[in-house]
Amino acid sequence: MRFGMGWNAVRIASAMVAVALGASACGSEQPVAAAALPPEPVIDLSTLDVGNHPTAPREYGTVKNMQQAKIIEAERMANFIPLTSEIDPRFKFGHKVSLNSRVFFDPKHSNLGDAIKLDKFAEVAPDFVTGFASGGTTDQEIQGIDLMNVVMVFPDEQKAAEMAVALELSDRSYNDQNVPVEIPKYPAAKAHWVPTTQSIGSWFATGKLVIYSWVYDYLRIAAEVVDQNELLTLVQKSLDVVVPAMAKFTPTPVDQLMNLQMDIDGVLGRTLPRIDEELNTNPPGVYTGLAGLHFSASPGTSRPEWEAAGVDRYAQDQARVYRARDRAAALRLFEQQAQLNKTVRSAAAPKNLPQAKCWEYVGKDKWVIRFYCAVSYDRYTALVSSQQLLDAQQRISAQYALLTTAK
Template sequence: MRSRHIWCVILTAAIGISAGCGDGDTEPATRAIDAAALDSGNYATVPRDIEASRTETSGARQEAIRIGNATPLPADVDGKFAFKTSIYWDRRITPGDPTALPSLNTRDFNDLTPGFIAGWYSRGQRREQVGLGTGLDLYTLRFENSALAQAAAARIADRQQESSPGESIKIPERPDARAKWNPKSRYLDSQLVDGPMLLLVHVDDPVSEPVDTARLVDLTQQTFTKLIEGLKGYTPTPVDQLRSLPLDVDGLLSRTLPLDDQGKPTDRGDLSMALPRQAALHTDHYPTLTKAAFDDAGVDLVAFSGGQLYRTRDTKSPERLIAAFIDQEAKGYKAIDSPPHMPGVKCFDTKDSKTSKDRYSPVCYFGYDRYAARVQTSSVQQLYQRTAAQYKLLAYGH
């Protein structure tokens, strides 16, 4: 699957991307799929007005994305943290979307963080399976000012100590940080304030014998350095301007298949979003591999909703991005037929019924112009209709 030439031949012939495999300039892509012949069921096929979905939490959620786009990946701190665990993509934290901090639960969050505006969460692991290697959790939380961030840091550290007592540890290069080592649970929790940003780092090591706490302290120091460096690229939006932050970028989200009721896993409403490149990488199961694929394809924007759309640099790049995604997931999937009247669209079903159906649910990929589409759902019949609807959304008006 790694051969660029093979994939170029397959996708060019099947999806109709013309002259996309040679060097130099090419004509605009042509498309062999007849949208009128596709069965899209009752799924949306007309772009929607994303601004119509704006709520009171929308501005803070968009600010969270801006923070996420300036936050380094755990793999940016250390390339060994090459895996992410959770299936769902949303990493945003707001007062309306609180998170469970280490040793604490979600109900504690807003009580401990007066003045909190928005933030981002990311996790990386050294092994794909939980509990088989060191894990690194990052929380980048923005407050109204530094004083409120300092107060929240103290409250969080005190509550963590009450909930899960541990030993105070110094972070040599960050004397203003507060850190606690829990030898029973084998993790190090640290807090550092940088202006209005509260940076929380959680490192757990469930397997080393004995645990090298000096290594975990050094990793925490590296993480704080990377976080502060990355967040220099973030300029806080004034609180009174949060509502002006756009919900869509270049109309990409409006042309992404909307979430249906089954695709909304929480009571937080529609969590559809468009993410710039760095923020999108935080959501990926294999962030290091996907970062390389993004670099190769020139991905700069990703939309997440009932499907996923990736905007690449040109009409030749979607095929390579799709090939990279298929390579990453090959161990969990078996190839199945394309949807009716959609020759060349690459579709897969769960290879082994014993594996997680959430992790390896039926999926289809296709390219359209400079966009790569990924559609995933619980049944093949539903998948085919949703893939047809996603194609019609991209083809609408063309």
Template sequence: MNRRESTTMRRATRIGAALAGALMIAACGSPTEQATPTAEQQPAPAPAQIVSPDKLDVGGYPTTPRPALGVAGNAPAGIVAETQHMADFIVGPWDVDPDMVYPYLSSTYLITAPAALEQIGPATVAVAAEQRGMVGGFVSARQAPDKSILVNGVLRFPDPAAATAAAGEMSQAAAQQSIQGVTPTSTAIPGHADAVASTYPFTPHGTERPWAAVRSFTPRGPFVLMQMAQSIDVLDPAAAMVAKAIDLQGPLIDQFTPTPIDALADVALDPTGLLVRTIPAEAGTAPASKNAAYSPRGAVHFQSNPVGSATLFEDAGVTVVAMGEANVYEAKDAPSASLVANSFGKEVSVDGVSAADPVPALPGSRCLQFPKGFYCVASGDRYAIEVQADQLKDAHQQVAAQYVMLTAH
């Protein structure tokens, strides 16, 4: 895959999900679908001069930055912020196998409480994690359809002793869970004697071809590296995926400095300063991944094609991505921000998508209509903006307000 191919593969699945209230879903397309002529043949927008705020309809959306967010203020809020920051230090399945870019289940999980582990494993695993005082974690999941699946994550515990105990107990809990009438058995992970793992065969619903699955838990300092890998037909590829994930994940999580548990209330909520300049998602209803700022590495976990996104972010010099009601990508300069916005617009121009009116009075903006909702992108100064909404006017107003907030202050 060359660079041009990889950056044009990314957003069809993501936008379908955004319009449904989550970031990732497979229903609207795949990374390899071709663009429809109607949307794709639009001329690529060029960077525009800054537009005066009085020319734009911002509706009821805010146009001025919020006051500095400061610190979490309490431990639960600190845990949410800490797990958001952990995304920057998590290996994506595509790092193990570049074919694994397709969504799997919810694709990303911010584990802000042990019970959240029930989304990706037996409830008994969540109970074992809770008993050892699990603090939080981040999990990333993808698949290569009809070939392999990898769920990779890191969970934090109070100290190395708790993590070591939790790894063994979580693995034991997983191994006691019968899968399609089969009890998992212990297995070894090549090159990782410290990994506690089990395996079981299963046949996905609607198919007759068997798969092999591996669940693995490896203590590393105060963390547990957690993987669930599945491969078609035989066990060895699944075990090899786990081994490579551990090889990559261990050194990466070593770079993360966890906040002391008694200081979680002091976790900074907006260390880059971009989040206060991003229209916030509604508190209490937004997913835990929202109202957060990520490094490019962390942000790619939320992209439909993380391989292409990583290339695009590198080319554009993206340094931070803020995710709120709108998403804002800070690039190295105005032309680079325009590159990001243009690439996003092209990548969602797939079958079933048609061109919609651009944001009024905002040259360079682009909007698209999906079966359920609208998607718009624009750039202003060194920032790229993307939004989604059920109604086109609402999408226009979100972009306009976000544009004003970024360029008028």
């Protein structure tokens, strides 16, 4: 287990999500009645400034290579992984490390190294297929407790059982202060901690999966206070929720991975594709139900709003697209995107797209993306961000065109 966090490298993506989605638990209490809605505005798409961004929906079909296959398999699995707020309501904020890289298909290029020692991961676990990290924290200012669950897929149950042992040993060997410890309700779990540090890592095999659970308590560590029972209780509580949830997920046989479909219901196809990587640390993907909350800065408080809106699909690429129950619910989500305050002020809407909204972050945090724009059409709400207002306006204009021309 490693200790110490290099936070600046991950704050940009985290802050972007915080500004863009942090207000999603606010807004009017009553949904807009469908009968009261005015008709969709008629927009001449030829008059929109879309820059170099595409405006035609895409059809993805099956994956094109094994890397794509592993990404899609990780995204499929994410639909079954519980949010940390479901494990314990205290963990209502998104965990910044795992927000930066939740899809975990190549250990050599993962940002999970602060929680797992990955230097020898490929060597120790050559049969690793893919994984997904779900994390949460009790405090956005890194003054609480972090909880992360990384679920990893292996070809079969024997490999998973072997890798839980091997990976824990490799991780434990990184620090000569690490001491093995047993999780009372899960004697098969392999875990360790440093007796002077309020943190623990646990590896548990279930079926073809290995669940890595990690707890890091900033306040107790700063106060030099340790409580092993508290750590064991939290890991056990986490496994009590995650293990039965993952039993509902059926991993794709390795020899069938290349048959996976990249899109669900064409939602990714109507999501603005990225033309550069910028801060898009997670690969493009589409998720079912509430799994998109894995990427939210405040999943615990956002969930009731998503449920009220009937969000059943979430896609992210250059834009974030939410499919709601109906047009009224989508408009409700749209209105919740920008809650103005002393650090967020209104910005100009795109030319010839007055129903879109844009806003600007004017706070002092240099890591936060400056401009955001959102728009709604039919059942869909979309959100984009950029460091330049014109670029954000062009992106949301192109995204609007995608939504209106998709079948």
